[in-house]
Amino acid sequence: MAGRRRRAGLGTLVGIAAGAAGVGAAQLVTVLTGPSSSPVLSVASTVVDSVPLGVKDWAVRTLGTDDKPVLVVSVLVVVLLLAALGGIRELGHRRGGLPVVVVLCLAAALAAINRPGAGAGAVLPSLVALVVSGWLLVVLGDRARWSGTAEAESADRRRFLALSGSTVLAAAAGAGVARVATLSRVDVTSSRDAVRLPAPVSPAASVSTGRGVAGATPFQTPLGDFYRVDTALFAPRIRAEDWKLRITGEVDHEVTLTFAELLHRPMIERWVTLACVSNEVGGDLVGNARWLGAPLADILRSAGPHEGADMVLSRSHDGMTIGTPLAALLDGRDAMLAVGMDGAPLPVERGFPVRMVVPGLYGYVSATKWVVELEVTRFSRATAYWSDRGWAEQAPVKTASRIDVPRDDVRAGRVAVGGVAWAQHRGVSKVEVRVDGGAWQQAELLPVPSVDTWRQWTWEWDATSGSHVLEVRATDGTGVTQTSRPADPAPDGATGWHSRQVHVH
Numbered sequence: 001m002a003g004r005r006r007r008a009g010l011g012t013l014v015g016i017a018a019g020a021a022g023v024g025a026a027q028l029v030t031v032l033t034g035p036s037s038s039p040v041l042s043v044a045s046t047v048v049d050s051v052p053l054g055v056k057d058w059a060v061r062t063l064g065t066d067d068k069p070v071l072v073v074s075v076l077v078v079v080l081l082l083a084a085l086g087g088i089r090e091l092g093h094r095r096g097g098l099p100v101v102v103v104l105c106l107a108a109a110l111a112a113i114n115r116p117g118a119g120a121g122a123v124l125p126s127l128v129a130l131v132v133s134g135w136l137l138v139v140l141g142d143r144a145r146w147s148g149t150a151e152a153e154s155a156d157r158r159r160f161l162a163l164s165g166s167t168v169l170a171a172a173a174g175a176g177v178a179r180v181a182t183l184s185r186v187d188v189t190s191s192r193d194a195v196r197l198p199a200p201v202s203p204a205a206s207v208s209t210g211r212g213v214a215g216a217t218p219f220q221t222p223l224g225d226f227y228r229v230d231t232a233l234f235a236p237r238i239r240a241e242d243w244k245l246r247i248t249g250e251v252d253h254e255v256t257l258t259f260a261e262l263l264h265r266p267m268i269e270r271w272v273t274l275a276c277v278s279n280e281v282g283g284d285l286v287g288n289a290r291w292l293g294a295p296l297a298d299i300l301r302s303a304g305p306h307e308g309a310d311m312v313l314s315r316s317h318d319g320m321t322i323g324t325p326l327a328a329l330l331d332g333r334d335a336m337l338a339v340g341m342d343g344a345p346l347p348v349e350r351g352f353p354v355r356m357v358v359p360g361l362y363g364y365v366s367a368t369k370w371v372v373e374l375e376v377t378r379f380s381r382a383t384a385y386w387s388d389r390g391w392a393e394q395a396p397v398k399t400a401s402r403i404d405v406p407r408d409d410v411r412a413g414r415v416a417v418g419g420v421a422w423a424q425h426r427g428v429s430k431v432e433v434r435v436d437g438g439a440w441q442q443a444e445l446l447p448v449p450s451v452d453t454w455r456q457w458t459w460e461w462d463a464t465s466g467s468h469v470l471e472v473r474a475t476d477g478t479g480v481t482q483t484s485r486p487a488d489p490a491p492d493g494a495t496g497w498h499s500r501q502v503h504v505h
């Protein structure tokens, strides 16, 4: 019995040491082969791409923006648990643990080679992991099977523990070195610091900020409060000087654009409110910013899109694909290749150096971050990442409104009620509020620079004590009032009126 327990303990140690060494060595190799070839990251990204939407939604909701680090750590834990199993088998009989290592490394290699843009070199880190882990498993396994006098055994044990301990430490150091080396190899921070944004030929309308109810949502979303939604485990790091955009597909001639060339084009600056299709009624996956960019229509026209083409499939550096109706990019709205956000170069996690911004469409069909290719094609010939997963191909933003204040209980008397409403590219023409299902009351609308942003609204409420339900609804610029019918975000955006229960003392 004691023998079996000892075997489990020693085997676990052997397996984890060998596994960690393999992961560490693989990470070191990714300094050469590129960060996206990391076996751990490839497996994690493959998980992100293959889990059903419900699970993804659940992960974002329960883990928030921590969902990605949690996923990477989970993958590591599973790998080390399997490696421990390999170690236990190895102590059972020599090379008995090797099949486990082979299967793990094979899975990692498959995941890496199937990542978008992966070359044959992507299998190298997994191959190195296989050799290092396999070799250490056998060597450490041999050492762990000590026998003999009690005295010799205690010396053996000390040597064995020192060896496995230093293996784990070396693995961690290797992974650390790899991380630092990869980060400094692509110095995106200094590239971003060096960007000098040109002045727009057509500046954004100035807006009078600071109006509206105290504590209500400001017109401009502070960067720290701006929602972030993407599938990238780590934001792609592209230096502006390395960036290139290719326009391909059904065009008269392919066009390639560098960052310097892009900055030389006439720039427009516009307030545009971005919204995520996953936003629930009353949710905060919506934000407003001042974007600086080059109009997409001119750039696309310079390539000569063919008659019959109706979609632009944009590709990001990390392989995300987004399908946007060609018409929305050519119809005169302020669709742009954005380089600036609120007066500064795009933050790295917002798509530095270049992203798309298209007023009126949900982000997943328009707002490609780290964009590197625009393929002119047709909806009948190509599909995009999210439409492959059941979301609608066409997704104009649905009219929505939100009550932001009061947030807590209030005192009876005059109470300021306020929030935002949006119907990008149609505009908001009316917002109404009602109490306890009574008559709709018209709210006051604050001025906006265009139909492409959300609109702040305020309403004065004569609150009487008791518990009350406030409801809001908006009417867009075409005169259509948002529907009361509740619908989930999938497949093309949530509907229903937002309500808030308020206790009045």
Ligand SMILES: Nc1nc2c(c(=O)[nH]1)N[C@H]1C(S)=C(S)[C@@H](COP(=O)(O)O)O[C@H]1N2
Residues within 6 Å of the ligand: 226, 227, 228, 229, 230, 231, 232, 274, 275, 276, 277, 316, 317, 320, 349, 350, 362, 363, 364, 367, 368, 369, 370
């Ligand atoms: N490369 C890339 N671009 C992307 C995404 C992504 O996952 N990868 N997500 C899209 C979605 S679903 C939305 S809602 C917006 C969000 O932009 P933000 O993170 O700047 O708010 O980016 C869009 N662009």
Ligand SMILES: [Mo]
Residues within 6 Å of the ligand: 229, 275, 276, 277, 278, 362, 363, 364
């Ligand atoms: Mo989104």
